[in-house]
Amino acid sequence: MPEDLKPQASPQRSLFGDILDWLLVPLLLLWPMSVVMIWLAAQSIANRPFDRELGDTARLLARRVTVEPGAAAQVRVNLTDAAVALLRGDSSDSMFFQVLGTRGERIAGDSDLPVPDEAPKPGDEVRYRDDELEGRPVRVAYLWLPMAPARGVTPPLVQVAETLDKRSQLATEIARGVMLSQFAILPLAVLLIWFALTRGLRPLDALQRHIRQRASSDLSPIDGRVVPEEVSPLVAAINDLLSRLDRSIRAQKHFLNDAAHQLKTPLSGLRMQAELAQREAGEAGGDPKAVRRSLQQIARSSQQAAHMVNQLLSMARAEDVGEARRVQPFNLVAVVTEAVRDFVPRAMAKGIDLGYEGPGADDPQAPRLVGEALLVREAVRNLVDNAVQYTPGGGTVTVRVLIDPYGQVVVVQVEDNGPGIPEGERELVFQPFYRALGTEVDGSGLGLAIVREVADRHLGTVTIEATHPRAVSPGTRVSLRLPTTAG
Numbered sequence: 001m002p003e004d005l006k007p008q009a010s011p012q013r014s015l016f017g018d019i020l021d022w023l024l025v026p027l028l029l030l031w032p033m034s035v036v037m038i039w040l041a042a043q044s045i046a047n048r049p050f051d052r053e054l055g056d057t058a059r060l061l062a063r064r065v066t067v068e069p070g071a072a073a074q075v076r077v078n079l080t081d082a083a084v085a086l087l088r089g090d091s092s093d094s095m096f097f098q099v100l101g102t103r104g105e106r107i108a109g110d111s112d113l114p115v116p117d118e119a120p121k122p123g124d125e126v127r128y129r130d131d132e133l134e135g136r137p138v139r140v141a142y143l144w145l146p147m148a149p150a151r152g153v154t155p156p157l158v159q160v161a162e163t164l165d166k167r168s169q170l171a172t173e174i175a176r177g178v179m180l181s182q183f184a185i186l187p188l189a190v191l192l193i194w195f196a197l198t199r200g201l202r203p204l205d206a207l208q209r210h211i212r213q214r215a216s217s218d219l220s221p222i223d224g225r226v227v228p229e230e231v232s233p234l235v236a237a238i239n240d241l242l243s244r245l246d247r248s249i250r251a252q253k254h255f256l257n258d259a260a261h262q263l264k265t266p267l268s269g270l271r272m273q274a275e276l277a278q279r280e281a282g283e284a285g286g287d288p289k290a291v292r293r294s295l296q297q298i299a300r301s302s303q304q305a306a307h308m309v310n311q312l313l314s315m316a317r318a319e320d321v322g323e324a325r326r327v328q329p330f331n332l333v334a335v336v337t338e339a340v341r342d343f344v345p346r347a348m349a350k351g352i353d354l355g356y357e358g359p360g361a362d363d364p365q366a367p368r369l370v371g372e373a374l375l376v377r378e379a380v381r382n383l384v385d386n387a388v389q390y391t392p393g394g395g396t397v398t399v400r401v402l403i404d405p406y407g408q409v410v411v412v413q414v415e416d417n418g419p420g421i422p423e424g425e426r427e428l429v430f431q432p433f434y435r436a437l438g439t440e441v442d443g444s445g446l447g448l449a450i451v452r453e454v455a456d457r458h459l460g461t462v463t464i465e466a467t468h469p470r471a472v473s474p475g476t477r478v479s480l481r482l483p484t485t486a487g
Helices: 015-063 081-087 165-200 202-212 229-282 288-319 332-342 344-350 373-390 447-457
Strands: 065-067 075-077 095-100 106-109 127-133 136-144 157-163 328-331 353-357 368-371 396-403 409-416 461-465 476-483
Touching (some): 015 065, 015 136, 015 165, 075 106, 202 229, 328 373, 332 344, 332 353, 332 373, 344 353, 344 373, 373 447
Antiparallel strands (some): 127 136
C-alpha cells in the first residue's frame, strides 16, 4: 500500500493538556465578555452622580419659571445673566437648557433642543433620556411644570442637557482600574491552574513509576488505598487484569508441565525401542522378529506422540482468545458429517458400527451457526475419537445433530455402548490429561478438555450422561449444545 494511502495513527493525547484546555479556553472566552460587562457597569456607575447633578439643575431652572393663572396661562422665566452663566458654566461638557410655554413656544434657552417623544406628565419628577444635539450625544433631564388643566394648552416644559465627555472619562477610568487588575490576575490564574494540575496529576506519575519498578514476575494487586478516589476504578481494573493474567500464566505453566510429562513417556519408549532394534540389528545372530516388534512399537509410540502433539496444538488453538477469531457462518451438518467420515476406516477396522442421524448437509433445514468452524470440527472429532477408542469391538457409535424446535440451540450428540464414565468422574474428565480410571486405552487425556474449551468459546455447554444407566456397559452420551447465535 502506498505510504500516502496508509491510515495515519492519531497523535497521542495528553490528559494534562486536555484538562488545561478545558480550563483555559472557557476562561479566555469569558474574559472578553467580562470586559464588556465591566464597561457597561462603569457607564452605569458614572451616570448616577452626573444624572443627579443634572436633575438638580433642571429643578433649579424649574423654580425660576412661573405660570400666570388665567386662560392665557402666560409663562415667565426669571433668569439673570449670572444664572444663565451658571447653567452653561461647565468646563468639560457643553450645557444646554430650554423652557417651552403652554403652546410649545420657546420661552428661554436653546431652540434646537429636541422635545421628548411622549405625552406630558406634569409633576415634580425629573425624567432622563439619551438624545442627540448638533450631531453629538447628550444626556437630557426634563420635567413638565404642574398647572391647572385648560383646553388647548400643554404644561410648560423645562429641559437641561449636557454632552457626555465627563461621563465617558469617568467610565473609562473605572473600567481601566478594574481591567488592569484583571490583566494582573489572569496570568496568576493560569499559573495557579498549571500548578494545581501538576499537583493533582502527581499521583498518576507515582502510580506509573510504581508499576514500572515492578518485576515482570510480580503480578500482585496494586494497593488502591494510596491513590485518589477518581483513580481507584482504574487501579481496580488493572488489578483485575493482573489477577486474570496470573491465573492464565499459572494455567499455562501447569499445562506445559503436564504436556512435558505426557510427552516424556512415548519419547522414552521411542528411544528404548530404537536402542533395542539397533542392538538386535547389530548382532550377527540378531532376531528379525525382535527387530520387527521394536519397529512396530516405535511406530506405535511415534503415532501416540504425534497424536499428543496434535491434541496439544488443538488445545492451544481453543484457548488462544487473543488470536483474531475466524468467525463466519458455517453448515454444522457438513462439519459433523466430515468428521464422522474421517473415522469410518478406523471404526470398520475395530468392527464398530459408526453411524450418523440427522438432517443432510444439503437439507434446507440444516442448521447454520456463526463461529469458528475449524474448532467445532476439532471438538466433534475428539468426541468421535473418544467414542471409537473406548468402545469395544462389535460396539455401536452414533452421532446425531438435533435441532431445537424454537431455533435457539443446536445439539451434537455422540453416543456409544462402551464401558461408560462413572458419575463421580464426569466433571473430572474435562480437566487436561485426566483419564477415567479402569481403562486400558492409551489416550492423551485432552479430548474432552478441548471440547469444553470450544463450547466455552462459542457460549455453549457440554454434558455427559450414561446411555443405558442400568446396563452392564452403560455407555456414554456426550451432548454439545451450541446456540444458533454462537460467535
